[in-house]
Amino acid sequence: MSPSSNPVAVNAPPAGKPLVTPRQLTLIFVVALALAWGFLPEFTVSVLSNIGLYALVAAGLVMLTGVGGMTSFGQAAFVGMGAYATAWICTSPTAAAWLGGAVSPALLPWAGLLLGLAFTFALAWVLGAVTLKLQGHYLPLCTIAWGLSLYFLFGNMEFLGGQTGITGVPPLVVAGVSLATPRALGVVIWAVLLLALWAMHNLLDSREGRAIRALKGGRLMAESMGVDTARHRIKLFVLAALLAAVSGWLYAHLQRFVNPTPFNLNIGIELLFMAVVGGAGHLWGAVLGAALITLLKEKLQDVLPALLGTSGNFEVIVFGLLMLFVLQRFADGLWPTLSRLASRWVRNEAPKAAPAASKAAPAQLAQRTLPASGELLLEASDVSKRFGGLVANNAISMTLKAGEIHALIGPNGAGKSTFFNMISGVDDPTSGVVRLSGQSMATKPSRAFAALGLGRTFQHVRLLGQRSVVENVALGAHLRARRGWLAAMLRLDRAEEAALMAEARRQIERCGLGAHADTPAASLSLGQQRVVEIARALAGQPSVLLLDEPAAGLRHLEKRALSVLLSQLRAEGLGILVVEHDMEFVMNLADRITVLEFGTVIATGTPAEVQANPRVLEAYLGGADDELLEDAR
Ligand code: ADP
Numbered sequence: 108m109s110p111s112s113n114p115v116a117v118n119a120p121p122a123g124k125p126l127v128t129p130r131q132l133t134l135i136f137v138v139a140l141a142l143a144w145g146f147l148p149e150f151t152v153s154v155l156s157n158i159g160l161y162a163l164v165a166a167g168l169v170m171l172t173g174v175g176g177m178t179s180f181g182q183a184a185f186v187g188m189g190a191y192a193t194a195w196i197c198t199s200p201t202a203a204a205w206l207g208g209a210v211s212p213a214l215l216p217w218a219g220l221l222l223g224l225a226f227t228f229a230l231a232w233v234l235g236a237v238t239l240k241l242q243g244h245y246l247p248l249c250t251i252a253w254g255l256s257l258y259f260l261f262g263n264m265e266f267l268g269g270q271t272g273i274t275g276v277p278p279l280v281v282a283g284v285s286l287a288t289p290r291a292l293g294v295v296i297w298a299v300l301l302l303a304l305w306a307m308h309n310l311l312d313s314r315e316g317r318a319i320r321a322l323k324g325g326r327l328m329a330e331s332m333g334v335d336t337a338r339h340r341i342k343l344f345v346l347a348a349l350l351a352a353v354s355g356w357l358y359a360h361l362q363r364f365v366n367p368t369p370f371n372l373n374i375g376i377e378l379l380f381m382a383v384v385g386g387a388g389h390l391w392g393a394v395l396g397a398a399l400i401t402l403l404k405e406k407l408q409d410v411l412p413a414l415l416g417t418s419g420n421f422e423v424i425v426f427g428l429l430m431l432f433v434l435q436r437f438a439d440g441l442w443p444t445l446s447r448l449a450s451r452w453v454r455n456e457a458p459k460a461a462p463a464a465s466k467a468a469p470a471q472l473a474q475r476t477l478p479a480s481g482e483l484l485l486e487a488s489d490v491s492k493r494f495g496g497l498v499a500n501n502a503i504s505m506t507l508k509a510g511e512i513h514a515l516i517g518p519n520g521a522g523k524s525t526f527f528n529m530i531s532g533v534d535d536p537t538s539g540v541v542r543l544s545g546q547s548m549a550t551k552p553s554r555a556f557a558a559l560g561l562g563r564t565f566q567h568v569r570l571l572g573q574r575s576v577v578e579n580v581a582l583g584a585h586l587r588a589r590r591g592w593l594a595a596m597l598r599l600d601r602a603e604e605a606a607l608m609a610e611a612r613r614q615i616e617r618c619g620l621g622a623h624a625d626t627p628a629a630s631l632s633l634g635q636q637r638v639v640e641i642a643r644a645l646a647g648q649p650s651v652l653l654l655d656e657p658a659a660g661l662r663h664l665e666k667r668a669l670s671v672l673l674s675q676l677r678a679e680g681l682g683i684l685v686v687e688h689d690m691e692f693v694m695n696l697a698d699r700i701t702v703l704e705f706g707t708v709i710a711t712g713t714p715a716e717v718q719a720n721p722r723v724l725e726a727y728l729g730g731a732d733d734e735l736l737e738d739a740r
């Protein structure tokens with residue numbers, strides 16, 4: 108058997124060590140918990156139930172903060188929404204009058220769940236749409252603001268019982284069984300938690316998951332791949348809020364009363380602390396964090412007053428110090444450290460099965476019909492860009508046709524990258540028009556360019572360094588697949604996912620990086636990372652390819668391979684616009700060359716014409732910038 112057809116054998120650690128996969132470990136944990144549940148002491152069960160409730164909220168925060176890069180201190184308010192909604196529906200005469208006896212008492216909690224989710228969904232969507240536009244520190248500050256407002260709202264609403272809250276919340280009844288005790292309801296809590304973890308794990312391992320992972324630090328890149336990052340941010344925010352609301356719903360039926368105290372800002376901070384301490388970007392870190400903080404809080408509340416001789420909320424101080432320590436020593440939380448320690452016994456899951464091994468039926472990705480050779484693809488007319496007083500692009504006009512390689516050259520600072528941003532929708536021209544496939548692209552975002560078949564790479568490589576090459580490349584095919592969040596969570600996207608992975612591998616293979624498909628992108632050389640970007644652009648099946656300095660950092664043989672690849676793509680009918688400093692590379696490859704200097708086109712023509720142009724020679728040989736000479740070395 109060849110090593111490539113048996114990925115497990117390749118990854119196997121030294122023989123003789125006990126082996127267990129993360130999946131088996133999860134299963135062992137769940138089975139052990141289930142078996143022990145009936146025999147654990149009352150107090151332990153109650154603590155475990157609380158841990159489950161906290162972990163549910165923290166898991167949402169792991170998605171929001173750890174994966175998505177958005178910090179929220181206000182999650183406790185959404186827990187309150189879930190709790191108050193069900194408490195109100197189950198106890199209020201007004202609610203009873205509204206429902207007009209149409210809902211039997213046993214079903215009231217479920218009506219409460221629906222109400223809580225609906226309210227939370229609407230509120231989170233509105234809050235998200237307004238606050239997620241904020242940059243930097245303003246977003247966390249804003250979450251503090253609405254976290255506080257909602258908390259005070261709970262305490263000041265007459266019909267929600269004010270500061271005393273609502274008592275007499277009935278227990279959940281499922282199939283005639285009353286879940287009145289923590290031992291009974293705890294089963295539901297942990298089942299919901301495990302289900303949520305499973306769904307979010309699935310979500311992260313999907314097309315939409317790759318888009319979500321790009322939200323933190325890769326938004327510009329993701330937009331260029333066709334991802335609507337603003338929408339994904341809101342959806343992630345809503346998801347985290349809904350998980351908090353479900354936790355609140357369960358909490359209300361566990362405690363059987365609600366008041367505002369557990370939903371204040373303190374708890375919001377504690378919840379964030381759980382997510383961060385456990386492991387910002389790791390779902391199981393939420394469970395670890397929730398367990399650690401809950402247990403620690405119990406202990407500290409016992410020990411500190413005895414130690415200090417007075418009672419008070421001293422644990423808050425200890426928490427603060429602890430947070431400092433953890434963030435200093437374990438910036439990514441404790442979970443990554445834990446998994447590193449366990450790596451001797453826990454075998455990493457085999458890399459995603461190659462297409463041949465996939466069980467799912469092959470699905471078809473969207474295909475673009477490539478334009479006929481010579482067809483006008485991209486047209487820039489008098490495109491100018493001013494940064495304050497600096498004219499970075501001065502009335503640049505140029506065209507790109509199907510089946511040609513057009514090179515854009517010029518000294519550093521000539522305005523090449525700026526022009527790339529103009530014709531790819533990253534930035535809007537100050538004046539002038541960009542047309543893509545005949546459509547005016549004024550004010551359109553870069554994802555609209557991607558949708559029309561524009562693929563690009565970046566001068567400064569923009570990859571998700573921690574993710575594998577194949578995942579990075581698959582992000583390029585984002586627009587060729589359709590399955591959304593829900594399908595991903597429920598694993599209904601497997602056929603499409605297999606097709607995406609197969610396509611990504613095909614492009615990686617074609618770009619000569621087949622051996623690196625499953626390595627994290629950051630561990631490749633910079634030159635190879637540029638090639639990964641090309642593979643990612645190709646995965647989108649573009650008709651226009653923009654390459655910003657693709658050969659920089661490549662070795663001689665790699666440059667030659669890139670040349671061959673680009674020629675091949677040209678023969679297939681792609682229009683390729685390339686910015687490149689390597690003159691030998693450019694002159695041998697390009698059909699046409701446009702030369703920029705100080706933002707202005709000084710020459711355009713075939714390589715021979717441009718090389719003979721006196722203005723070009725002067726710009727390169729006479730100026731301070733002598734890249735032509737440099738490359739002649
Ligand atoms: P090139 O890619 O040809 O080296 P650039 O397009 O990066 O050149 O830059 C062209 C000019 O525009 C440079 O003088 C640069 O400093 C300036 N510039 C680029 N981006 C910005 C920006 N966002 N704000 C202000 N000046 C900019």
Ligand code: MG
Pocket residue numbers: 523524525566
């Ligand atoms: Mg540049």
